[in-house]
Amino acid sequence: MTIRRDTRAVDELRSISFQRGFTRHAAGSVLVGFGDTRVICTAMFEDKVPGWLKGSGRGWVTAEYAMLPSSTATRSGREKNARGRAQEISRLIGRSLRAATDLSGMGECQISIDCDVIQADGGTRTAAITGAWLALYDALNTSVKAGHLPAMPLKGGCAAVSVGLVDGVPLLDLDYSEDVRAEVDLNIVMDDQGRFIEVQGCAEGAAFDRSALDQLLDLASGGVRSLILLQQEALAHG
Numbered sequence: 515m516t517i518r519r520d521t522r523a524v525d526e527l528r529s530i531s532f533q534r535g536f537t538r539h540a541a542g543s544v545l546v547g548f549g550d551t552r553v554i555c556t557a558m559f560e561d562k563v564p565g566w567l568k569g570s571g572r573g574w575v576t577a578e579y580a581m582l583p584s585s586t587a588t589r590s591g592r593e594k595n596a597r598g599r600a601q602e603i604s605r606l607i608g609r610s611l612r613a614a615t616d617l618s619g620m621g622e623c624q625i626s627i628d629c630d631v632i633q634a635d636g637g638t639r640t641a642a643i644t645g646a647w648l649a650l651y652d653a654l655n656t657s658v659k660a661g662h663l664p665a666m667p668l669k670g671g672c673a674a675v676s677v678g679l680v681d682g683v684p685l686l687d688l689d690y691s692e693d694v695r696a697e698v699d700l701n702i703v704m705d706d707q708g709r710f711i712e713v714q715g716c717a718e719g720a721a722f723d724r725s726a727l728d729q730l731l732d733l734a735s736g737g738v739r740s741l742i743l744l745q746q747e748a749l750a751h752g
């Protein structure tokens with residue numbers, strides 16, 4: 515039987531933390547922690563939209579993801595332009611947040627989310643999405659209170675979690691030591707209605723069957739429900 519490094523149960527999240535208002539200038543900012551993974555998520559308004567949206571009356575939400583050079587044990591160089599893995603994760607975060615937002619209720623403005631990993635121990639993209647939703651909520655709520663938006667344009671909650679098969683055992687919220695050993699690795703994004711926004715996954719070396727996939731999706735669904743409750747608790751304690 516797989517014994518987890520931190521002795522968690524197979525269906526147990528790591529310690530989750532949200533520190534809202536983490537930076538001074540952003541309309542919304544959150545330091546999110548998934549275990550030892552830490553991500554700063556900031557949301558800022560921009561008085562513009564992509565060219566293809568001009569005149570549409572609709573807004574846009576976009577995201578950029580980066581890992582800071584000292585976020586892992588070995589220093590990595592700063593990326594001058596997002597590409598490869600960083601670009602793929604940036605697009606994932608943007609898609610996830612737009613799926614939870616009524617863009618037609620924003621008017622022609624853009625919210626740009628920056629997700630900067632300051633410490634990585636697995637699950638950086640899922641932590642980024644979960645924290646970025648809170649930063650987006652705070653940015654939009656600020657705009658509603660200031661009278662710039664007539665109503666909150668969020669459709670509902672959004673969070674993400676990783677799941678995987680490690681030594682044949684389905685595990686929730688993998689840390690790095692589990693992620694590198696996983697035979698199957700999935701990242702699941704869902705809304706607060708239990709609906710899937712995005713499912714990313716692959717086998718590492720061997721195919722897996724439908725039964726294993728169903729187990730992992732059920733595990734992820736429970737994890738996301740817990741994350742959304744924690745987001746709501748963070749908002750309630752504003």
